[in-house]
Amino acid sequence: MRAAPSVTVNVLPSRLACGALLGLALAAVGVSAVWGAARSDAIGAVVALSVTAHAAWLVYAAWRRPALVLRWDGLKWWLGPTGGEPRPGAVAIALDLGGAMLLRFRAAPRTRRRHASTWLPVERAWLPAEWHALRCAVYSPPPAANTGATDDPGG
Incomplete structure (x- = not known):
């Protein structure tokens, strides 16, 4: 796959x-x-x-709430403030309305700071070019654990 x-x-x-x-x-x-x-x-x-x-x-x-940057690098999800340090975690779909989704980002256990979960409402209207790729990423199964994923948010 x-x-x-x-x-x-x-x-x-x-x-x-x-x-x-x-x-x-x-x-x-x-x-x-x-x-x-x-x-x-x-x-x-x-x-x-x-x-x-x-x-x-x-x-x-x-x-x-300030704007956040959510990134899927092909191996891991990353979430952080605009221009700030992202933290790795997992994304799950809480609600999918077709043109809008409510996502739940759970930070990796060793990177949890104040909140264990961050709720992320996203709308197609904001992301017309990225919407399909975002939906593919949130619905795709995570890669196998032995893919050599790194903790580097830069790639």
């Missing part, structure tokens, strides 16, 4: 993903507000306010 081609994409903050996250956040706030009102005590109010604050923070953090 042929290996997937190398591909490099810039992962930008996604309006589609932020809109979906905003919808889920509003639903969580609504449900917790109804629950808090039904309880009509201090615990209900505290929980509703806490859910509201967390939902607002999640949407804000998703919108303000």
Whole structure:
């Protein structure tokens, strides 16, 4: 079987993903507000306010996330900030809508820093030239372990 081609994409903050996250956040706030009102005590109010604050923070953090560079070199996945040091890891598809995908990047265990997983919403509209190569790379099985892969992000 042929290996997937190398591909490099810039992962930008996604309006589609932020809109979906905003919808889920509003639903969580609504449900917790109804629950808090039904309880009509201090615990209900505290929980509703806490859910509201967390939902607002999640949407804000998703919108303000810096651009990242995702790269498949034919052997490994690499993720890093634009102009920064990439780290190796694995990519899995969490959701595929045809014109948009939600990918989960899990850093290699020895390179994990703050987060074990990074969620990456990607859209065909940003990557018309790279979309097919990206889809081929995420759907292709990883190469055999004895291919001589290196930890060098430069190739």
